[in-house]
Amino acid sequence: xxxxxxxxxxxxxxxxxxxxxxxxxxxxxxxxxxxxxxxxxxxxxxxxxxxxxxxxxxxxxxxxxxxxxxxxxxxxxxxxxxxxxxxxxxxxxxxxxxxxxxxxxxxxxxxxxxxxxxxxxxxxxxxxxxxxxxxxxxxxxxxxxxxxxxxxxxxxxxxxxxxxxxxxxxxxxxxxxxxxxxxxxxxxxxxxxxxxxxxxxxxxxxxxxxxxxxxxxxxxxxxxxxxxxxxxxxxxxxxxxxxxxxxxxxxxxxxxxxxxxxxxxxxxxxxxxxxxxxxxxxxxxxxxxxxxxxxxxxxxxxxxxxxxxxxxxxxxxxxxxxxxxxxxxxxxxxxxxxxxxxxxxxxxxxxxxxxxxxxxxxxxxxxxxxxxxxxxxxxxxxxxxxxxxxxxxxxxxxxxxxxxxxxxxxxxxxxxxxxxxxxxxxxxxxxxxxxxxxxxxxxxxxxxxxxxxxxxxxxxxxxxxxxxxxxxxxxxxxxxxxxxxxxxxxxxxxxxxxxxxxxxxxxxxxxxxxxxxxxxxxxxxxxxxxxxxxxxxxxxxxxxxxxxxxxxxxxxxxxxxxxxxxxxxxxxxxxxxxxxxxxxxxxxxxxxxxxxxxxxxxxxxxxxxxxxxxxxxxxxxxxxxxxxxxxxxxxxxxxxxxxxxxxxxxxxxxxxxxxxxxxxxxxxxxxxxxxxxxxxxxxxxxxxxxxxxxxxxxxxxxxxxxxxxxxxxxxxxxxxxxxxxxxx
Numbered sequence: 001x002x003x004x005x006x007x008x009x010x011x012x013x014x015x016x017x018x019x020x021x022x023x024x025x026x027x028x029x030x031x032x033x034x035x036x037x038x039x040x041x042x043x044x045x046x047x048x049x050x051x052x053x054x055x056x057x058x059x060x061x062x063x064x065x066x067x068x069x070x071x072x073x074x075x076x077x078x079x080x081x082x083x084x085x086x087x088x089x090x091x092x093x094x095x096x097x098x099x100x101x102x103x104x105x106x107x108x109x110x111x112x113x114x115x116x117x118x119x120x121x122x123x124x125x126x127x128x129x130x131x132x133x134x135x136x137x138x139x140x141x142x143x144x145x146x147x148x149x150x151x152x153x154x155x156x157x158x159x160x161x162x163x164x165x166x167x168x169x170x171x172x173x174x175x176x177x178x179x180x181x182x183x184x185x186x187x188x189x190x191x192x193x194x195x196x197x198x199x200x201x202x203x204x205x206x207x208x209x210x211x212x213x214x215x216x217x218x219x220x221x222x223x224x225x226x227x228x229x230x231x232x233x234x235x236x237x238x239x240x241x242x243x244x245x246x247x248x249x250x251x252x253x254x255x256x257x258x259x260x261x262x263x264x265x266x267x268x269x270x271x272x273x274x275x276x277x278x279x280x281x282x283x284x285x286x287x288x289x290x291x292x293x294x295x296x297x298x299x300x301x302x303x304x305x306x307x308x309x310x311x312x313x314x315x316x317x318x319x320x321x322x323x324x325x326x327x328x329x330x331x332x333x334x335x336x337x338x339x340x341x342x343x344x345x346x347x348x349x350x351x352x353x354x355x356x357x358x359x360x361x362x363x364x365x366x367x368x369x370x371x372x373x374x375x376x377x378x379x380x381x382x383x384x385x386x387x388x389x390x391x392x393x394x395x396x397x398x399x400x401x402x403x404x405x406x407x408x409x410x411x412x413x414x415x416x417x418x419x420x421x422x423x424x425x426x427x428x429x430x431x432x433x434x435x436x437x438x439x440x441x442x443x444x445x446x447x448x449x450x451x452x453x454x455x456x457x458x459x460x461x462x463x464x465x466x467x468x469x470x471x472x473x474x475x476x477x478x479x480x481x482x483x484x485x486x487x488x489x490x491x492x493x494x495x496x497x498x499x500x501x502x503x504x505x506x507x508x509x510x511x512x513x514x515x516x517x518x519x520x521x522x523x524x525x526x527x528x529x530x531x532x533x534x535x536x537x538x539x540x541x542x543x544x545x546x547x548x549x550x551x552x553x554x555x556x557x558x559x560x561x562x563x564x565x566x567x568x569x570x571x572x573x574x575x576x577x578x579x580x581x582x583x584x585x586x587x588x589x590x591x592x593x594x595x596x597x598x599x600x601x602x603x604x605x606x607x608x609x610x611x612x613x614x615x616x617x618x619x620x621x622x623x624x625x626x627x628x629x630x631x632x633x634x635x636x637x638x639x640x641x642x643x644x645x646x647x648x649x650x651x652x653x654x655x656x657x658x659x660x661x662x663x664x665x666x667x668x669x670x671x672x673x674x675x676x677x678x679x680x681x682x683x684x685x686x687x688x689x690x691x692x693x694x695x696x697x698x699x700x701x702x703x704x705x706x707x708x709x710x711x712x713x714x715x716x717x718x719x720x721x722x723x724x725x726x727x728x
């Protein structure tokens with residue numbers, strides 16, 4: 001038996017011993033409820049044990065991910081939980097502890113007192129391999145461990161399964177620094193596709209819960225994602241780490257529960273996301289408070305009681321100015337008018353004060369957030385009246401739409417959800433605040449969505465995760481300051497970038513990175529650490545062949561046991577769905593929050609943050625055309641894979657410039673036969689070129705445009721183009 005085989009057997013014996021003691025700990029947990037002093041304590045113990053079981057049920061079976069040796073007799077094993085033997089001697093320490101820090105931080109330049117770091121590769125609790133770093137024996141200078149190591153590269157080849165997993169075994173030094181960054185500030189973790197930023201943020205939550213137990217409990221932290229599919233994808237990580245109680249939600253769930261799915265033009269979505277909407281909603285709600293009559297007469301059992309309108313108005317004004325939300329102040333008005341009516345001879349029995357309640361409803365109507373917003377959006381008059389100084393009446397009226405016949409059948413757009421949450425806050429306040437909030441894909445959030453997040457923070461402590469190069473949609477951003485200004489500024493903000501791409505194969509990233517000069521000018525590409533198994537496949541087809549080819553490729557990958565994402569723009573989704581049905585392919589749709597089968601259909605926007613073994617991208621030209629930052633959207637779609645990429649296209653598989661379409665009427669309105677008019681037209685043309693081509697190509701584009709204009713001038717003299725306007 002060679003030396004490594006001997007050591008492998010010794011390590012396995014240690015793992016088996018630790019596992020027996022882990023099982024003993026679990027049995028002791030089961031006995032705890034019986035030792036409780038009373039039935040109530042026993043119930044609390046039962047709940048606590050159940051939560052522990054739930055957390056441990058999903059933890060990987062290996063007792064340790066690695067070990068460190070500092071030259072002493074006993075190495076230190078690192079795992080997901082503390083394990084001790086019968087004599088209370090430590091067998092495995094928790095990765096969150098200070099003693100475990102050298103495992104993540106040691107580098108060849110700074111070994112932190114270690115002689116060796118060993119990382120295990122396991123199948124369950126069976127060790128299949130291990131890798132060592134001998135700090136004192138290596139002579140060649142190599143990059144510190146914030147780059148890749150062998151165990152990390154092995155982990156990256158593991159197949160996806162529709163959920164994200166913990167990465168304790170493969171945390172790199174740069175990632176570990178962010179995991180344990182100070183909590184007394186807003187931390188922005190920025191990183192390109194495959195840098196591990198989401199996993200780092202989730203491990204940061206687990207580290208905070210362990211190391212700041214005096215400040216945080218699981219109920220004090222929430223993880224906010226962009227959509228249900230993303231939330232489902234990441235929600236298993238913390239239970240794997242032993243933290244099953246942390247809340248996960250998508251940004252839309254902050255709103256009252258309503259039917260989602262209403263489509264809406266981009267200009268309306270942009271306006272609804274504007275922070276000026278907060279003022280409009282507040283003014284519109286206050287405008288629903290009425291004015292009393294000159295005298296308010298109420299009938300109580302055949303006897304009229306009259307209260308002067310001036311008295312009612314005084315009470316109304318006092319309640320309007322009182323602190324608290326709309327519902328609280330309404331309740332205050334009701335109590336004050338009950339009291340006033342009794343003073344005038346109304347019955348003292350509260351159940352018989354219905355006439356007062358009717359008056360309150362007329363003066364200060366009661367609303368749910370959906371009922372109020374449905375009425376507001378259905379009325380041009382109310383919208384215009386609420387515009388106020390922040391919005392023009394024309395902008396406000398542009399929000400008007402016809403509502404459903406019944407509130408219960410009303411369908412709401414994604415842009416409506418933060419408005420509903422704003423109204424709910426105005427009426428009833430926020431039911432719950434958190435001491436730390438993790439917000440993923442934060443770069444795309446509108447000002448109104450950020451208000452939803454800000455009002456739920458108890459202290460301004462945030463971990464924000466995102467990538468400006470992947471910022472798309474109506475609220476695409478080019479810097480973090482535009483986002484941070486909407487959050488509480490009680491704490492300083494730190495923006496930290498991850499610079500290694502671990503999960504996207506080099507061949508795929510190099511193809512996608514060709515889009516960066518258009519998608520994110522000035523952004524440096526990532527350092528990608530691994531090669532994929534194959535070059536990206538480019539499949540040029542006729543339009544009629546497109547859905548069939550995409551489905552055939554997805555089926556080929558699925559037959560190899562790969563987790564497949566078909567990223568398809570909305571314009572081609574129906575034809576793709578029909579092709580899947582014709583081939584009897586079972587599939588899941590990310591728009592329903594579902595990533596459960598081998599083949600998954602994903603829209604470009606929904607693909608953010610997800611990972612697949614294989615990705616089939618359908619018609620890149622239409623992905624680019626579907627968003628104001630379309631090249632960013634295509635960059636996202638191409639980088640969702642960890643192994644294989646196929647592109648199916650009737651058009652350009654990698655469009656490097658979006659078509660420029662300028663309405664003729666708009667151009668004519670810019671032009672006047674004078675220097676100012678020509679200057680304005682030149683500025684418009686320059687803006688279009690700058691927004692559609694990389695800087696090195698600008699002059700070539702303009703020269704070609706000039707040649708096109710010259711040909712048009714030769715063939716269309718009726719347009720009034722004289723020779724003095726031509727080149728040369």
